[in-house]
Amino acid sequence: MKSIKPYKKSFFFRTLLISILCIHTIHSQTEDTNDLESWNSITVRYKPNKKWSFELQEQLRLDENISEISEYFTQLGIERSITKNFDFGVGLRFIRENDNEGSIQGYENHFRFHLDAMYKHKLKRFTLKYRLRYQNKNDLSISTSEGDYAKQNIRFKAGMEYNFKNWKLDPKFSAELFNRFQKEDDDNGFSKIRLTLGTDYKFKKLGKLGLFYRIEKDLNETIPETTNIIGxxxxxxxxSK
Structure with a gap:
């Protein structure tokens, strides 16, 4: 089979990039607030066999145009392969969230867990992935009697990756929709959409480095916000050997 010609790679990248920029431009014309964030993470993953995967992740997020710490967290994740194409996962996250608004400011402790059902399959050089996630986040410093209720979301994510022959920077694109539901909240329903374009580079015996650009848009806020994220x-x- 012949190699993919360079102009085809360039055309593929331009098409994805132009799509995201067009969406961002349309949103920017109607948004009252915008922000630029940076999400940076280090993950150690352990695979004892083909069915199980364990990982520990540390992540730091900056907001206010990458000038202040938004939050940092430690996350433990476990995945179990059920079949060749279907996986199930669970994640536990302890978060230190920076509250810099209102009369009482400072870092707050939050706990979040999620449950994932994931399916993937290949179509020629495309790898298509789908994920359904239930997410539950709670503020540890406020009790239910004080008016705190867990923030719950159902998230659906669909993504694709294209494998160019003899090229290590394969592009990835995904779209994710958030559906929020929680007690005594009039804003329940579809709350946010997230679009991501990125790529990974694998180093021999040294791990994998990834870079991505993400757009996150509120859907049902009175004053919606668009967040641009570089990660x-x-x-x-x-x-295991």
Whole structure:
């Protein structure tokens, strides 16, 4: 089979990038607030066999045009392969969230867990992935009697990756929709959409480095916000011999 010609790679990248920029331009014309954030993470993953995967992640997020710490967290994740194409996962996250608004400011402790059902399949050089996630987040400093209720979301994510022959920077694109539901909240329903374009580079025996650009848009806020996010991630995988 012949190699993919360079102009085809360039055309593929331009098409994805132009799509995201067009969406961003349309949103910017109607938004009252915008922000630029940076999400950076380091993950160590352990795979004892083909069915199980364990990972520990540390992540730092900056907001206010990358000038202040938004939050940082530690997350433990476990995935179990059920079949060749279907996986199930669970994640536990302890969050230190920076509250810089209102009369009482400072870092707050939050706990979040999620449950994932994931399916993937290949179509020629495309890898298509789908994920359904239930997410539950709670403020540990406020009790239910004080008016705190867990923030719950159902999230659906669909993504694709294209495998160029003899090229390591394969592009990835995904779209994710958030559906919020929680007690005594008039804003329940579809709350946010997230679009992501990125790529990964694998180093031999040294792990994988990823870079992405993300657009996140509120859907049902009185004053909606569009957040632009640039992210850098490093993943090191340990496999049992």
């Amino acid at each position: 850098l991630k490093y993943i090191y995988t340990i496999k």
